Amino acid sequence: MTTQTLGDVPPGCRRRLLDHYGSTAAAWLRAAPHLLAEAAERWKLTLRSYHDAGHASVVALATALDGTPLILKAWYEPLRYRQEITALQTWAGGPIADAIEAADDLSVAALELIGGRPGGGAPLSRETQMVAAAIQGLHGLGQRGTLPDLPSLAHFRREVVVPRIRQRVRRLNLGSLEPLVEEACEELPGLREDPARTTVLHADLYRENVLFDGGGHPRLIDPHPLVGDAVFDWAFWTVYYDLEREVADRLTAASRISRIPVPEITPWCRALAVDGLLYYTEINDPAKPKIARVLSTLLASSPGSDR
Template sequence: MTGAEDPADVAARLTGHRVLPGSVPRGASGLAEVTLDGVGTVVVKRGSDPRSARAEAAGLRWLAGADAVRLPEVRGADDDWLVVDRVETGAATPEAAEELGRELAALHAAGVPAFGAPPPGGPADAWIGRAPMANRPGDRWPRWYAEHRVLPYLREAVDRGAMGTGDAALVERVCDRLPELAGPDRPPARLHGDLWNGNVLWGADGHVRLIDPAAHGGHRETDLAMLRLFGCPHLDRVLDAYDRADPLDDGWRGRVGLHQLFPLLVHTVLFGGGYAAQAVAAARSALRG
């Protein structure tokens, strides 16, 4: 089916439920809300790239399979469209933040076969936002992180003129020193993969739901560093609760910049602007440790 299909028709086709009379699709940026008989209100999302909707659906199901974090239920998906339950949002509370910290610790501890492991049923070549993201398995995090999460976006940023070669050389120094900068060896964690504040929905029922994952196997500190990148309500409560549930390794605060390199370079490729400067600052922070 094409992206020109009506969202109400998509919802009916993918879920098998009737669209209620008077239900009017509404939304923007590829999103619409539709009310279905026997289900309630769902969000119908058009994928930005071929198979991106299927990749997101596989990620949501994989994260839900850990029975750790709350996510909207996937009602249907194909290569072009995703249908999930709508989340009624409310206030961000300290109690919900602490619960989120415990849930993230449980999600990460659920584990995966390898760094770069993709969600079962989804394409290995997936997306983070609108940027392609290749999931290639690896057994050592420093090498895998450099080869598949930092250097591809660094090269594209330079090719697009979004970052100069001098700044790129600083990031390459971080990659060269990753074995000594990475901290203790950790087993691969099951990551949300795009855990910025906009993908954390504070539910009206007092619980947090996570949306829009770029799920893959990675280092648990990457999810936590991304939460800090653009700010998150009650973040100290989230991190403290996480640390109580599954203690973080010594020196993790000094590695925040290292783990933020990946999302900052993705943003540099997608949006340019000041993200290159932020990526360079994160590289300097990583080298300081």
């Protein structure tokens, strides 16, 4: 008997995965509906509809036999699937979307649907403080026991981030942004990690990856996990959670909650901001002026104002 599928993946999802992975993802996108259907049959779930979101996976809404709504997620990259599930298992019981089922052979998992609906619920007041507390809680869980086998921040910084910054600086016409970029790049060799802060990092703390449950509490989803100094997550959250507002407030909250001094967070903020500025320049992203303002503000911070 043929397993019932939801049909072709949504056009938006297909476009994002092809943009992200290239034409090699086309065959997998044709197979993805059948992977989701096979997982649903295995776990006795009813598929409801696609949820058109994300750049590395195909996502569907499903219902368990007891009526519990779930997210069914199929990853294009088996390695990314394994890394995300490893991180979620490490953070079990924390402010995340719990992994209910996982099929290694399919690279598909059934995950908790935060707030009972796609996109979650509304946050309580004091969003910045609550999200900071959730990040700190995640880092605490990530330090329990033996660290899992995940990519290291040191390798990611040394072999991915710094080389791509250098390559884009050489290749792109930066115009009036060149002095700003050059100043930010001067700090790259000085980035250091504190081994005492090593934990499992979320490493993708954009606002869309922080949902709020029915009680208005933050739950962190869609990690791109690394193992390394917690300072990286705090810098990422400071810069990218919202490019238009409250960057200074997030930096203050990050330092207060993590107890990492602001002068230790800001060099990582600058490195992440210049990396983003160069990427947005390359793809002509409309967010380019926003990240340029963030980087300019970070560079304008004197040592005295960092304290």
